[in-house]
Amino acid sequence: MKCDPVDSAKQKTADDGAKMAFDIKLFASNVFTDQEMVNRVPKTIYDSYRTAVKSFVSLEPKIADVIAVAIKDWAIFKGATHYTHWFQPIHMYTAEKHESFITPRGNFKAILGFTGTQLLRGEPDASSFPNGGARSTSQARGYTTWDPTSPPFVRYFDGACVLYIPTCFCSWTGVALDMKTPLLRSCHTISMEATRLLRLLGDNYVEYVDSNIGAEQEFFVIDSKDYKERVDIVFSGRTIFGAKLIRGQELEDQYFSSIPTRILAFIQEVELELWKLGISARTRHREVAPGQYEMVALYESANLAADHNVLHMEILRNTASKHGLSVLLHEKPFSGINGSGKHNNWSLSTSYGLNLFEPSDNPRQNMVFQVFLCCILRSIDLHADLLRLSIAVPGNDHRLGMSEAPPSVMTVYLGSEISELVEYLLSLREYASMEKGKETSDSHIDPLSILHIAPSAVAPFKRDRTDRNRTSPFAFTGNKFEFRSPGSSQSIAHIATILNTIFADSIRAFSDELEELLKASSHLESTVLQLMQKFLKQHKRVTFELDGYSKSSRQLAEDLGLPYFEETVVAISQFVSEKNIQLFSSLKILAPNEVKIRYNIYLSYYINVIRIEANCAINMVNVSIVPAALEYQKKIAESVLATAKAGSLDLCPSSNEPVLDLLKKVKHLIDQLILSTNTLEGLVPDFRPHADSAYLLSVAEQCRDKVGPAIQTVRGIVDQLEGLVDQRLWPYPKYSQILFRC
Structure with missing residues (x-):
């Protein structure tokens, strides 16, 4: 019987829909998720695990044994024959040592075994990783220990399947030799300090506060043949030589243009691999420069985002080779055109889901947002050196201050609405919410917030609170801050650690002063206003609404006395200042010797x-x-x-x-x-x-x-x-x- 073309089209549509449904089911299919644990362990075991994770306490050995068996059974079901404690030494790559599940039982017999001890602790050689002089070759013992806040997962390599267990890495003496350990400490610290401040402000429901990041990953894609023939790219990641392009990005015709078929197929495969690992890569597009692309993942807790971003970079590189392509993650692989960054969209959220950087419909009435905004300004003003340090890699020296990369002066862009809020707070004699029956200027809808751009067929829409300032290092974008300065090759673990540290310091300072003031006053709102005004007067100077590339902007920064750390060596040198050593130590994020170790490693x-x-x-x-x-x-x-x-x-x-x-x-x-x-x-x-x-x-x-x-x-x-x-x-x-x- 002859096939009806209409029926064929319907069948194709149905098949495509089925495929999409199958793809959705693939999301996180290679991750030992909470649901997998719920399905495989007794409820009492799972409850103990969740309590340990949320309370930042260690798992009991008997709990770990049960969980280890569940993880092993799941991994073997997925095809795994080996497991690895996967960790992030203090460089831009990850490390892994594969161990078989095979456990001999004598008489040429064996079982597939995996214990709680094996889950919780591994022992790689610590002498050959960057240690900043803390270890000699003769001091080789190091430890890896499971991070329960980042779930295990499996990866496939041309038939091989390996269980990956995210871990921390330290020396025999307990010195942190990785990127994850300080990040976990900073996440704990900012949770404790933010929770304390929220309770002082009257929030009795908050249990913890999460630091969240959404990373925008930029990269270049070139043909593998060209990659192999360019010795400089192979060994340094960038072109050391290269005459200016006849045509680069002058015509502004590449940004958001259609993605070439070959590249699209590559990125599609990358996305599928990311989705299987529970990484929510949602956006893809061409960037400004020829051969440049960007992928964006949705928000998640900072620790998980850091793990996922290094996985993203690895999968980009590995998948590209299958398509005869090579991915370049260097910040400036080609002179004369845009470099690549990794914008970190950073926010804080409470245990019940409140975004602390969400102004709400009436920012003038939102005390929590106002307080945390004041703490942000203090953080950037007092710790500009550390913020600059967080992005101090050699590749960024070729990028910062040009081609859509912000300058090295650390400032904050708030946008017109929040800038007006700052001026409003400074002008108040008493807090607005106390003015009973009074209507503020925010009590009506601003007609400028609705845009009508075409005839009636195109619906009007509400504009965002702020414009976007691409020249600002640290820009408020509506309900988060976008740190635009990080380089594309960087681990966001280090960046998130610095952000959490400097903000936790300001939150702590606000809480300390508020507690002292409340001893003499029982009126919370007026006391908070008094303290906010103090913070704003002292630190408002870091707010910049100007074009960061302009000479007037640079001159204004100099007039205000804002520090300028133009290049990497100067920025790294700030790490070991007495102020910063004391800061890391007091917040229990890095001990003095751990600061010095990192200083030496970054210089090396x-x-x-x-x-x-x-x-x-x-x-x-x-x-x-x-x-x-x-x-x-x-x-x-x-x-x-x-x-x-x-x-x-x-x-x-x-x-x-x-x-x-x-x-x-x-x-x-x-x-x-x-x-x-x-x-x-x-x-x-x-x-x-x-x-x-x-x-x-x-x-x-x-x-x-x-x-x-x-x-x-x-x-x-x-x-x-x-x-x-x-x-x-x-x-x-x-x-x-x-x-x-x-």
Whole structure:
């Protein structure tokens, strides 16, 4: 019987719907979720687990044993043969050591076993991870311990299946050697301090407060062939050389334009893998620069968001190779076009779901929002050094202050409505909610809040509370703060730790002062207003509504005395100030030696990045670029001699022949390139990675002041040669090939 095309179309629609329903069921299918635990353990065990997680207390061994068996059975059902304690050392990558479930039982018999002890503790070698001088090679013992706030999950690798257990990582002496441990401490601290303040303000229902983040991940995608042929990208993550594009982003035609089919297929596969891990990647689009894209995940607790973001980066890289592509997460892989950031959308929420940064319909009546806003301004004003430190990676030095990346002066954008609220609070003599029967200016709908942009067929809509200021490092966007400065390659664990720390400090300060004031006054609202006005008068200077790129903005920041930490080494140096060591210690987030460890590691990382870039530049010039340029020079010279021999060219010393000028220009550039490369080679420092802090700082300063500029000098010459040398002779793919091939 002949098939009816209408019926075929209906069947296709039904099939597509079934597929979508199946895809939705896949969400978090590879995660040992709370529901999985509820299904697999007794209720008393589950209740004990939830109590331990919410109360920040350790699991009892007998509870851990039952949970371990449930996790093992689930993982084996999913196909896992091994498990790993998955952790995040103090660098940009994760670490894992796979252990089999096989447990020998004698007489060539075995069972698949997994105990509470194995769940709770592992023992990787700690001597070969970044430790900032805290450990020597002979001090190798380290521990991993399960983080129950981040659920286990399974991952598949071409037939292999492994159970991943998110863990903390510390030395034998208990020193935190990872990114997760300080983050967990900071989440606990901000929960305690925020809960304390809310109760002082009259909230008797709050049990805890969560720190939440939604991360926007930007990245470049290029063809794997180009990646493999660019030695600089392979070893440093960015192009050390590259002449300016003939056409970059000048026409503004790439942002939000249609995604090429090949890239779309790749990103779709990434999304499916993320969804299986319970990562809510919801948005995807092209970014401003050619070859640049962005994916956005929805909000979740900061610890889980940090785990999910490093997974996101790993899955991006791994999946790209299946499609013949490579993902670049460097902050500035290509000169002359936009770099890549990782905007952190940060907020706090209570145990019953209240967003503390939600102004509500009438911000003038919302005391909780006002108090926490005052604490935000104090945090950014007093701890701008730490906020800048949180984004201090070498790649960000190429990005900050240009191409949609905010400047290095840490300021806050509030928007017109909240800025007016600040002025309103400063003008009050008593709190607005006490003015019985009085109508405030917010008691009517502002006609400007409704936009009518087309004839009646297009419905009017309500505008957001604020515009968006892309030049602001820390911008209020309606019910959250968007920290726009982080680099695309960074772990958000470190960033969230700093945000939680500086805000917890301000919340604590507000609570301490409020408690003292309430001893002399029983009137809560007037006392709170008095304290808010004090905070606003002292710290309002960090609010900026201007274009952060403008000269007037920079001048105003200088006039107000706002600190400016232009580059990474200066920013890192702030870590070990007496103020910051005391801050981390008093909030029990990092002990003094743990601060020093990180200081040394960040300096060492900076040094190694610059040294790798320098050595890569030297290698590329000596092995490939100079020989190619010399070959081009030879071809020109041979052509000149042949033309002169034919009588068509005058070779006398006074000749003004343009082709001779070209030959001289190429020769001059080659000579300059050889000399500048030799100079660079002499500047690259030897490096002892486990030396004292003073030595590390001096080497980092040498890399910043001498090696970095020397690389730029070499680059300037190479980029000129790239614009001259025959395309067929140039040894590396050019920007125009790399960025427009996909």
